[in-house]
Amino acid sequence: MAENETDGTRRDFLFISTAAVGVVGAGAAVWPLVDQMNPDASAQALASIEVDLDPIEEGQAITAMWRGKPIFIRHRTAAEVEQAKDVQITDLPDDQARLLGTTKSLPATDENLTKGDDNEKWLVLVGICTHLGCIPKGQRLGDTKGEFNGWFCPCHGSHYDTAGRIRKGPAPENMAVPPYDFVSPTKIKIG
Amino acid sequence: MSHESTYHPQSATERWIDDRLPLPRMASDFMAMPTPRNLNYFYTFGGILTFCLLVQIVTGIVLAMHYKPSAMNAFASVEHIMRDVNWGWLLRYTHAVGASMFFIAVFIHMARGLWYGSYKAPREILWMLGVVIFLLMMATAFMGYALVWGQMSFWGVTVITNLFSSVDALIPGLGTGIVQWIWGDYAVSDATLNRMFALHYLLPFAIAGTVGLHIWALHVTGSNNPQGIEVKQNTDTLPFHPYFTVKDMFALGVFCLFFAWVVFQAPNYLGHADNYIEANPLSTPAHIVPEWYFLPFYAILRAVTFDVLFIPAKLGGVIAMFGSIVVLFFLPWLDRSRVKSANHRPIYKWFLVALFVSVCALGYLGAKPAEGIYVVLSQIFTAYYFAHFLIVMPFIGIIERPSDRAAKDLVEEIIPEQPRSKSNRVALAPYSASVNAGIYAPDVTASGAGNVDTCVVSRVGSARLTDEKPSSGAYLEVVSDPESANDLDPHQGDSSYACPEAEILPLSKSRNELNDRIDSLSAAGYTAGHLGTAWAWYMISPEWKSVFTGAAKPKKYDDKDVIKAVLLMTDGAYNTMFSGTDGDTSDQTARDLCDAMKAKGIAVYSVAFEAGDDAEETLRYCASSATHYFTADSSNELRTAFVNVAKELTSLRLTE
Numbered sequence: 032m033a034e035n036e037t038d039g040t041r042r043d044f045l046f047i048s049t050a051a052v053g054v055v056g057a058g059a060a061v062w063p064l065v066d067q068m069n070p071d072a073s074a075q076a077l078a079s080i081e082v083d084l085d086p087i088e089e090g091q092a093i094t095a096m097w098r099g100k101p102i103f104i105r106h107r108t109a110a111e112v113e114q115a116k117d118v119q120i121t122d123l124p125d126d127q128a129r130l131l132g133t134t135k136s137l138p139a140t141d142e143n144l145t146k147g148d149d150n151e152k153w154l155v156l157v158g159i160c161t162h163l164g165c166i167p168k169g170q171r172l173g174d175t176k177g178e179f180n181g182w183f184c185p186c187h188g189s190h191y192d193t194a195g196r197i198r199k200g201p202a203p204e205n206m207a208v209p210p211y212d213f214v215s216p217t218k219i220k221i222g
Numbered sequence: 223m224s225h226e227s228t229y230h231p232q233s234a235t236e237r238w239i240d241d242r243l244p245l246p247r248m249a250s251d252f253m254a255m256p257t258p259r260n261l262n263y264f265y266t267f268g269g270i271l272t273f274c275l276l277v278q279i280v281t282g283i284v285l286a287m288h289y290k291p292s293a294m295n296a297f298a299s300v301e302h303i304m305r306d307v308n309w310g311w312l313l314r315y316t317h318a319v320g321a322s323m324f325f326i327a328v329f330i331h332m333a334r335g336l337w338y339g340s341y342k343a344p345r346e347i348l349w350m351l352g353v354v355i356f357l358l359m360m361a362t363a364f365m366g367y368a369l370v371w372g373q374m375s376f377w378g379v380t381v382i383t384n385l386f387s388s389v390d391a392l393i394p395g396l397g398t399g400i401v402q403w404i405w406g407d408y409a410v411s412d413a414t415l416n417r418m419f420a421l422h423y424l425l426p427f428a429i430a431g432t433v434g435l436h437i438w439a440l441h442v443t444g445s446n447n448p449q450g451i452e453v454k455q456n457t458d459t460l461p462f463h464p465y466f467t468v469k470d471m472f473a474l475g476v477f478c479l480f481f482a483w484v485v486f487q488a489p490n491y492l493g494h495a496d497n498y499i500e501a502n503p504l505s506t507p508a509h510i511v512p513e514w515y516f517l518p519f520y521a522i523l524r525a526v527t528f529d530v531l532f533i534p535a536k537l538g539g540v541i542a543m544f545g546s547i548v549v550l551f552f553l554p555w556l557d558r559s560r561v562k563s564a565n566h567r568p569i570y571k572w573f574l575v576a577l578f579v580s581v582c583a584l585g586y587l588g589a590k591p592a593e594g595i596y597v598v599l600s601q602i603f604t605a606y607y608f609a610h611f612l613i614v615m616p617f618i619g620i621i622e623r624p625s626d627r628a629a630k631d632l633v634e635e636i637i638p639e640q641p642r643s644k645s646n647r648v649a650l651a652p653y654s655a656s657v658n659a660g661i662y663a664p665d666v667t668a669s670g671a672g673n674v675d676t677c678v679v680s681r682v683g684s685a686r687l688t689d690e691k692p693s694s695g696a697y698l699e700v701v702s703d704p705e706s707a708n709d710l711d712p713h714q715g716d717s718s719y720a721c722p723e724a725e726i727l728p729l730s731k732s733r734n735e736l737n738d739r740i741d742s743l744s745a746a747g748y749t750a751g752h753l754g755t756a757w758a759w760y761m762i763s764p765e766w767k768s769v770f771t772g773a774a775k776p777k778k779y780d781d782k783d784v785i786k787a788v789l790l791m792t793d794g795a796y797n798t799m800f801s802g803t804d805g806d807t808s809d810q811t812a813r814d815l816c817d818a819m820k821a822k823g824i825a826v827y828s829v830a831f832e833a834g835d836d837a838e839e840t841l842r843y844c845a846s847s848a849t850h851y852f853t854a855d856s857s858n859e860l861r862t863a864f865v866n867v868a869k870e871l872t873s874l875r876l877t878e
Binding site: 065068071094096100162163164166184185187188203 | 385387404405407408411413417506509510527534536591592593
């Protein structure tokens with residue numbers, strides 16, 4: 032009787048340990064098959080670009096490419112900056128500043144979305160609607176800019192304001208701000 | 223295969239193979255599958271779908287020999303196929319139009335399954351495999367459309383893959399992680415296109431494998447049929463080959479005419495002009511629309527514009543869209559009705575029509591911009607889509623009383639599908655407190671009798687116990703003033719006059735005509751049994767040939783090739799009697815009429831259905847013999863009784 036019990040527990044132990052090793056082994060074998068799908072080294076290598084802001088006149092905007100995504104860079108007029116600053120944070124559907132590359136949780140004030148002070152006229156955004164990834168209109172001269180004078184997404188009707196914040200429509204979040212820094216007064220490095 | 227093998231090896235070689243790898247046996251039994259003989263043309267779409275899959279695989283493999291799956295070259299290589307490759311234009315158009323044809327066929331195939339209840343026991347797994355095939359088809363079609371790498375391709379992929387980012391609302395970062403894993407980049411890119419190509423090439427073979435399982439499951443349970451009643455005996459079926467192969471081939475021919483017409487005359491009709499512009503990640507087309515076969519689901523996605531509890535609108539839309547397919551897996555258990563075919567479900571069938579209308583409406587709305595009234599309508603139809611499966615199906619199944627099968631079984635037994643000149647005929651005489659003579663009312667009542675409707679009650683005078691034709695002095699009575707018709711029956715008190723909605727149907731050999739009339743029957747209370755008895759007689763009596771003319775004309779009594787039979791059925795005592803005459807009861811009049819009928823050589827059968835002692839007594843008296851009398855205490859027993867009567871009648875006829 033006692034001997035059988037001993038056999039039983041020994042066998043149980045072997046079963047469990049074999050299964051455990053098997054699961055770990057299978058997982059290790061499968062992981063490369065799964066992870067190969069993630070962005071590869073060449074995609075990651077295109078991780079930073081420099082943009083010269085000198086030629087952008089007040090009121091104009093340009094679109095740069097970073098990691099395959101359009102980056103909106105707008106040289107805002109004083110009126111547009113004022114318009115962005117006048118908004119109460121409680122009126123915003125999304126009150127978080129969506130700053131890529133940081134874990135900081137900041138309110139979506141104009142100050143937090145730009146580099147402030149002399150550079151507050153520069154607004155840099157990932158130009159992708161946070162609803163389903165369309166490119167919002169509002170970069171070119173003739174484009175419609177939506178009800179809040181920022182951007183308007185034609186796909187499902189999201190309106191963004193002059194700080195790239197969602198104000199109306201199905202998009203759940205403000206447009207994201209990529210990580211960037213001024214390397215000189217007229218040049219930024221994104222990424 | 224569940225049915226018995228009918229394969230007999232003819233030669234030594236065949237026997238040798240059969241003992242080692244019985245492939246010929248499998249093929250032979252596959253083609254010999256017993257198939258219900260009453261399948262209609264909606265059942266040819268399974269074969270058509272197999273053909274569609276084959277066309278897509280063959281043209282797809284050939285196209286892959288010329289296509290280049292890279293963001294740089296994809297769009298140009300498609301144009302290269304169109305312009306330079308020998309017959310490239312035909313191959314590509316066939317492949318592109320073929321996808322649409324595939325979906326047209328699969329939608330009809332699924333609607334067929336919904337209508338005839340093909341998802342119900344024992345075909346649950348067969349149905350669920352079908353839903354898996356449908357999902358695989360949608361994934362394959364989506365990725366195939368991406369390969370063209372036009373503007374619609376690119377932005378379609380962008381929008382749909384971005385759906386997964388909605389998971390961020392539950393677990394921050396997970397959604398974005400999934401999307402980048404799908405993309406293999408930080409945006410839809412070359413890497414995305416390349417893997418879509420690999421999977422687009424793979425999935426059709428997964429579909430083919432699942433189709434194999436689907437057909438295997440079909441051969442285990444056997445095919446459903448438009449009546450939704452399982453086949454019971456060999457005579458209900460025919461071998462699949464040659465009877466249904468020929469039918470399938472004919473339907474396929476017609477389908478191919480349509481297919482070819484679209485390929486040659488309107489190959490781009492179902493596409494979008496924007497997809498002839500190369501993909502541009504910096505410019506979104508003004509109006510992104512998926513391919514037509516995704517439109518109903520796209521409309522459901524966009525219908526959710528509000529947050530539900532902790533689920534934000536964006537995630538809610540995604541859940542609704544996938545849920546609209548997932549719910550199909552559960553149909554076998556959501557539908558509580560034991561009746562399969564909607565043909566025999568008088569309430570449910572209208573809800574099912576509403577479902578089909580909703581899906582079509584959602585298809586229309588999916589192509590419209592998501593604004594104003596379109597959003598509201600999408601929400602209404604989306605609500606019905608889910609309500610149909612989650613509320614209507616379980617609920618109706620419980621309350622609905624299936625339309626009467628017993629009478630239909632009798633009709634089917636007696637009347638062949640393709641009636642000939644000598645075929646049997648059946649007449650129907652529905653009755654409650656009166657009989658609705660319909661268009662025959664003016665012929666059987668005295669003019670100016672004050673009809674308020676086309677219903678007639680008992681005869682009076684000397685003709686009341688005969689089949690004398692209606693004429694001056696022998697017309698049928700009508701109730702001229704139903705409001706004060708308290709002179710009807712002592713058992714019922716006043717106002718017991720009821721005119722049944724269903725009119726009589728004189729002799730007919732059209733199954734459809736009879737079944738339609740049976741469908742229109744409804745219980746109205748009151749049982750003027752003698753009236754039913756009398757009218758059953760009138761409609762087969764040669765005396766009435768001036769009333770029932772043409773195809774409904776009754777044959778002579780003494781024709782030895784003719785059997786005249788009457789089947790009386792009641793579920794209640796004969797208690798309603800227009801009492802204007804001799805004070806006879808309904809019971810006594812019915813017995814007298816039966817005696818008179820039997821004297822003319824008419825065979826009288828009777829079935830008492832939960833009828834009570836008095837009625838059973840009368841029916842037993844009426845029946846030509848003890849073996850002509852049946853009782854039934856459930857609808858199943860009633861069906862058995864009717865079928866037995868029918869079988870007896872048909873066998874009599876055959877032996878003569």
